[in-house]
Amino acid sequence: MPPNVAKKGSAGRTKPTQAKTEARTLKRKREQDDLSKLKKAIDELDPKSPDLKNFTDLPLCEATASGLRSSHFEVLTDVQRSAIPLALKGKDILGAAKTGSGKTLAFLVPVLEALYRAQWTEYDGLGALIISPTRELAVQIFEVLRKIGRKHSFSAGLVIGGKNLREEAERLGRMNILVCTPGRMLQHLDQTAGFDVDNLQILVLDEADRIMDMGFQSAVDALVEHLPKTRQTLLFSATQSKRVSDLARLSLKDPEYVSVHEEATSATPSNLQQHYIVTPLVEKLDTLWGFLRTNLKSKIIVFLSSGKQVRFVFESFKRMQPGIPLLHLHGRQKQVARMEITSRFTSAKYACLFATDVVARGVDFPAVDWVIQADCPEDADTYIHRVGRTARYESKGRAVLFLDPHEEEPFLKRLEQKKVPIQKVNVKEGKKKSITNELQSMCFKSPDLKYLGQKAFISYTRSVFLQKDKEVFKFKNLDLDAYAASLGLPGTPQVKFHKGEDVKRLKNASRAVFSSGSEGESDDEGRKPKKPEVRTKYDKMTERQNQDVLSSHYRKLLGDEDDEDEEDFMSVKRVLGDDDLDNAAGVSTEPKVVTLGKSELIIDSKRREKLLSSKKKLSKYMDKGTKLVFDDDGNAHPIYELQNEDDFKKEGPAEQIRREFVEAEASKVRDADVEDKEHAKQRRKEKRDKQKAREREELAQQMGAGVPQLEAGDGATAEDALALLRSLPIAGEGDRSSSDEEAEPPKKKAKKWFQDDSEEEERKSKKQKKSGKKVIEMDHEPDNLEDLEALAAGLLED
């Protein structure tokens, strides 16, 4: 018997149990010893020690160390060397380090270690919360966490929206670590029953300056309200601020400020080459096109100021086939599409991604060669984050900023203040090419593209207007006509400012709050302005899309893009209506709601109010009833009811019933057919007889008493008489024509009247007009309804 197989029987059962218990006790003791040693090592750790070079120099548990090893992370980066030891010692941290310098591990390693040291289990609930401003970044952090935390037994989840809230909620209770976006997390904290965060040990804010700024302010403040005060807090960003107000909002305790590159001469990675090109707004797309055409074997990100810009440039360039795969990404796309595009760009060797600032921060696309900022960023911090998508960790990268001549001087000043080294370059004359004609012809041929161009125009002008930095962004300097023409638009979309308070509010507010095209759109769950439940006429008008040109096809083409309009303060003029004037004049537009059956009718205009006085018109909005039949007992039934299956079977085989039914119906049709034919024959005969009788009568009148009466039934003679009659002008000119007829042989006269005598015709028509009568050519009396209708129609004709 092999030594490790226990004997059967009671002794056999106790022996392995005892052995197992002993082994478990031993294991637990070993773990406790390790834990004590680890805690001791952390207590003794000198966070400033120059000996800390590799991850192995840090007091980490075996699970984390092994996860790092298998992910090939060995040497500590500057920020990791400075921040991890302090974080292991339980300090609150404000970490600032250049883009691509490894901040993600600088907070993930302490998160895993904190929970490990607290011996966190699934029953302890949520231990760590990591907040990211964008879904893309949250997904990326989660992926890194999965990699380095694979040897731990903690459960981790991603809460970023785009999924069913209830499904997400069910799993939340079981999670130890959550990576989330602020809006969605707040939604759960507010709405998910039994989701407990009282035990939270550690809170992390990645891109903390962004999360603490206006766009997320209310969500973050409300979120922090739910969290326990006694916790460790780590804040990281490439552009960290030490704002006291922020620290107070997060209740940081004596935070350590870790700023490893503070003394550096530049705020951007040293392996990044930065250039700018002065290109007037109207030549921007030409310059961009020229750039793409000369860099086909590259991986490029092009940043634009709004989702509308992204869509227009992507769609128009795609049609022009530059020779490099094109992708586009913005916050209004559905989550699945965003993930798909992100992963395609990640794995692409050569591609150009047109994007909003939704991927400006934190996203770690591998091997990006170029970052092009086609639209000037809102500030120097955004510039730094955007260019940080290239030259990550130890790789090289290049960045080009497009500036309008008006933006050049003030924006360079901003960059200089932030220690950004940048050099001017010019586009080679030989590489310059105008694509305006192509754009014009494409917009002409495709209303969808033209519509996107109009939206892009409005969103760009609007973003310039809303920018806080008025020295850089001067709305007055925009040559709107030339800009519209450069997009290929046939005319300049008329833009209109909203009246009154709204304009002031928009002017004074941060761009992030109102812009959907910029970073603000990245996490829309919590901050999306709620649609009013009762939509007024004004709401509908401003929501209305350009119905002439935006086909459903385009919406399908964009696939999954939620094309809700933003809170436009400028818009195409035609979408604004009379109600604006009413609003301006202080007229209340509060709509009335009338209930009609199950539906509701909103009375928001005079036209609609009129509806209430017409039952017939209102019936259009009423529910259509269901037609019922009543049986002998007075019970109501629908017209068509399925027969009980048993009853149906009793009637015999289905096929036989079908055949009998078809035969019976066919025989009915045959009988009806014979009847119909007989009836039609009879009618024709009656008609003919009537006609003959009438002709005889007329002939008799014309011929007078000396003319022999044509005998009814004498076909040949009757035919001759008819031929004569038909050749006469049957115009009811009364006496005049009949007197003329007497002078000339009837046939000749008829010919002349039709063919030659135009004067006569004219005179006749004048007379008709005068008398208001019209001559209708009829070869017989109307003897049925159809003929009467034809006659009536003829009389009514001009």
Ligand SMILES: Nc1ncnc2c1ncn2[C@@H]1O[C@H](COP(=O)(O)OP(=O)(O)OP(=O)(O)O)[C@@H](O)[C@H]1O
């Ligand atoms: N110690 C390390 N050794 C090797 N590679 C590392 C190390 N730390 C991080 N990296 C790699 O460096 C890249 C950048 O890291 P990370 O995304 O954490 O940068 P970041 O500082 O957060 O940048 P950003 O400011 O843009 O968010 C990643 O691809 C990551 O895998």
